[in-house]
Amino acid sequence: MNGRGARRQRGFTLIEVVVAFALLALALTFLLGSLSGAARQVRIASDSSRAALHAQSLLAQVGVGETLQPGRRQGNFDAGRYRWVLDIAPYADPLRPPSPLSNPSAPRLLQLTLAVEWGDGRGQRMQWRSLRLVQGDINASSAPIQ
8 A cells, every 4th residue: 555545635625714713703792792892991990980080179269268059050070061050048957847947047957969060962970068167157146947
């Protein structure tokens, strides 16, 4: 027998190559999908922490060099990327009934509610609440409010 006839050439069939490429493509699809999901989560976390930093900064400045008055303020950060609304209202303790007789010159609590929104269509939002003790009206008479 000749050495050439006894040897048989071995290799991969076309079906085996196609199946290997299909498995590789499937694995890469799952890998890229998980990486893009992780990148999206990192972006969301970054936006949330940036919104929190802006909110802390704004809440730290409110009432500095000015007298706090009930009302609403609004504005934006980062050239309009983050929008905020600050509501200032007298604080009403839910566990105590409102007192009709109060001294207007006594210190009082104001509740600050700050909402920060960002994002395009989905509109992510965070909200903070804080209390501030403010001096009452010093020029007000001590007569009860009717």
